[in-house]
Amino acid sequence: xxxxxxxxxxxxxxxxxxxxxxxxxxxxxxxxxxxxxxxxxxxxxxxxxxxxxxxxxxxxxxxxxxxxxxxxxxxxxxxxxxxxxxxxxxxxxxxxxxxxxxxxxxxxxxxxxxxxxxxxxxxxxxxxxxxxxxxxxxxxxxxxxxxxxxxxxxxxxxxxxxxxxxxxxxxxxxxxxxxxxxxxxxxxxxxxxxxxxxxxxxxxxxxxxxxxxxxxxxxxxxxxxxxxxxxxxxxxxxxxxxxxxxxxxxxxxxxxxxxxxxxxxxxxxxxxxxxxxxxxxxxxxxxxxxxxxxxxxxxxxxxxxxxxxxxxxxxxxxx
Amino acid sequence: xxxxxxxxxxxxxxxxxxxxxxxxxxxxxxxxxxxxxxxxxxxxxxxxxxxxxxxxxxxxxxxxxxxxxxxxxxxxxxxxxxxxxxxxxxxxxxxxxxxxxxxxxxxxxxxxxxxxxxxxxxxxxxxxxxxxxxxxxxxxxxxxxxxxxxxxxxxxxxxxxxxxxxxxxxxxxxxxxxxxxxxxxxxxxxxxxxxxxxxxxxxxxxxxxxxxxxxx
Numbered sequence: 001x002x003x004x005x006x007x008x009x010x011x012x013x014x015x016x017x018x019x020x021x022x023x024x025x026x027x028x029x030x031x032x033x034x035x036x037x038x039x040x041x042x043x044x045x046x047x048x049x050x051x052x053x054x055x056x057x058x059x060x061x062x063x064x065x066x067x068x069x070x071x072x073x074x075x076x077x078x079x080x081x082x083x084x085x086x087x088x089x090x091x092x093x094x095x096x097x098x099x100x101x102x103x104x105x106x107x108x109x110x111x112x113x114x115x116x117x118x119x120x121x122x123x124x125x126x127x128x129x130x131x132x133x134x135x136x137x138x139x140x141x142x143x144x145x146x147x148x149x150x151x152x153x154x155x156x157x158x159x160x161x162x163x164x165x166x167x168x169x170x171x172x173x174x175x176x177x178x179x180x181x182x183x184x185x186x187x188x189x190x191x192x193x194x195x196x197x198x199x200x201x202x203x204x205x206x207x208x209x210x211x212x213x214x215x216x217x218x219x220x221x222x223x224x225x226x227x228x229x230x231x232x233x234x235x236x237x238x239x240x241x242x243x244x245x246x247x248x249x250x251x252x253x254x255x256x257x258x259x260x261x262x263x264x265x266x267x268x269x270x271x272x273x274x275x276x277x278x279x280x281x282x283x284x285x286x287x288x289x290x291x292x293x294x295x296x297x298x299x300x301x302x303x304x305x306x307x308x309x310x311x312x313x314x315x316x317x318x319x
Numbered sequence: 320x321x322x323x324x325x326x327x328x329x330x331x332x333x334x335x336x337x338x339x340x341x342x343x344x345x346x347x348x349x350x351x352x353x354x355x356x357x358x359x360x361x362x363x364x365x366x367x368x369x370x371x372x373x374x375x376x377x378x379x380x381x382x383x384x385x386x387x388x389x390x391x392x393x394x395x396x397x398x399x400x401x402x403x404x405x406x407x408x409x410x411x412x413x414x415x416x417x418x419x420x421x422x423x424x425x426x427x428x429x430x431x432x433x434x435x436x437x438x439x440x441x442x443x444x445x446x447x448x449x450x451x452x453x454x455x456x457x458x459x460x461x462x463x464x465x466x467x468x469x470x471x472x473x474x475x476x477x478x479x480x481x482x483x484x485x486x487x488x489x490x491x492x493x494x495x496x497x498x499x500x501x502x503x504x505x506x507x508x509x510x511x512x513x514x515x516x517x518x519x520x521x522x523x524x525x526x527x528x529x530x531x532x533x534x535x
């Protein structure tokens with residue numbers, strides 16, 4: 001008894017492969033042209049998807065901009081390292097090497113006790129008082145500007161510095177930076193939460209759209225199955241439909257976000273000017289754009305898969 | 320070609336549509352399946368294209384035991400069988416060409432080959448001029464001929480027709496029957512379910528008579 005698979009058709013293996021690819025290409029084009037044929041309905045669905053994805057995206061972009069601002073901000077924390085008094089030249093060199101070699105050091109400056117004294121004399125009115133002192137009361141100080149303002153990194157850096165024998169105390173104003181970071185963390189969580197909720201919304205919208213499309217083409221599905229269409233052949237157009245919806249949703253959310261940024265760029269520039277600064281809002285980078293398209297088309301595909309598996313089983317049962 | 324061995328089919332709900340039916344159809348035969356509505360003709364056809372499965376007995380078509388095949392292999396079975404339905408089962412959102420081409424698209428034929436085969440099938444049913452027409456604009460007889468063209472476009476060795484003349488007047492019925500006879504003459508096995516006894520008796524072909532699910 002022959003296996004049923006062997007009696008399919010007279011098509012040989014390589015032909016089957018090209019036939020499969022051809023079928024995919026045809027279906028992809030056909031489902032796209034179906035979408036374009038009913039462009040108004042498609043556009044509306046895509047705009048719903050665009051809004052659902054655009055909201056968390058916009059928040060994310062704003063967050064990126066806030067982070068950007070805080071990086072460029074002149075109020076970066078400075079770490080002041082007060083050295084012990086009466087250090088040898090070699091000891092100071094050792095401290096400076098340690099500071100220099102730390103991964104989180106952007107720049108640093110050593111202020112010797114003499115320089116500090118001269119500076120102090122220059123700035124204050126205590127010249128006379130200072131002159132009465134037998135020795136220079138000021139310690140040497142290393143002023144350090146860290147590369148990253150992440151409070152966790154700053155804390156560990158400070159701890160390391162404090163361990164040095166030559167170091168007396170290390171001072172840094174961490175409080176406001178910690179607050180800023182906890183706000184940013186909160187905002188990040190909000191973005192993630194929103195993205196999850198609205199991602200679910202995208203899935204539901206797509207699932208419903210594709211369910212309707214399956215219902216509309218129920219007759220076609222039945223006929224295709226009657227004349228020997230495989231389940232994957234039946235499913236394929238709907239999966240591509242989901243994929244195209246995803247792409248359309250990505251495009252519309254991209255536009256939404258950039259229109260919003262355009263709208264916001266004026267007020268932002270005004271604020272920047274009031275601080276005698278200049279700041280241009282950043283939009284999506286190329287890579288972020290790619291991620292947007294990948295995520296969106298994946299969501300589209302997933303929504304389609306869910307709808308197709310649920311509803312084709314019903315149709316299967318009715319045959 | 321087709322072998323039914325003690326086949327019974329009971330639908331959920333208790334009604335036995337076929338009981339202990341045994342018969343064989345040779346390759347190249349043309350056979351009529353007759354009997355009143357509800358005699359089990361449609362169920363028998365459904366078993367051949369695995370729209371239903373037998374509750375008991377063996378159904379063997381083209382050397383394949385249909386009771387044993389998995390759902391995955393059903394499409395392959397159907398591709399080797401051309402089926403003509405009483406209600407045509409045409410798709411009204413596409414033209415005649417695309418309707419007939421459907422089985423070829425499914426089987427993955429090349430574009431040029433699709434065109435060649437579709438035109439050959441349409442010329443057999445004498446509808447070459449209607450290639451671009453939509454089914455809605457065709458008469459009942461023409462729609463049925465489109466259905467036949469679709470059934471034969473893949474050059475199946477077995478052709479099933481369930482009441483193909485059910486909705487047609489006698490003259491159109493004869494035309495459609497003539498088409499089936501032509502296919503049979505080039506070697507296709509043809510099984511036609513019909514209760515148009517007048518027409519059948521004139522054709523002098525073997526009949527398989529069903530009555531309330533039993534072979535007469």
